[in-house]
Amino acid sequence: MTAPNATVDARGLSCPMPIVKTAQQIRTLTSGALVEVLATDPGSLKDFTAWTRTTGNALVEQTQADGVYRFLIRKA
Template sequence: MSMQVAKTLDLKGLSCPLPIVKTAQAIKELASGQLIEALATDPGSVADFNAWCRSTGNELVEQTEQDGVFRFVIRKK
């Protein structure tokens, strides 16, 4: 299944809270239902993105990790 990602953010090397802050800013540009992809290397981003999605109502569609890079795909509410 292929997902159409509207925007990809390279957040590698950034520490908490910057990955969430930058994602929150970027998602404002998207329409409801569009997807944003965030790539981060901060292990704390896993808990951060899960909590942020719960608190904002945005949907964490996919979460993966490969070679120390965490990938999050989020659907804007």
């Protein structure tokens, strides 16, 4: 597994901050970069799927452990 280029720690934050923080982080990266997002908001499961569809970024991986959701997103 390739290591992510950046991690967004959105644990404890609720809608819409995990998305906003991820978008801010992704802005600073170049196309193809991998971003790891950690979130605890259960709504983020649906939201990250929707957001990647809207933006064209790819949701590469989505896992969950101990109440923490982990999304791996590749910048389009």
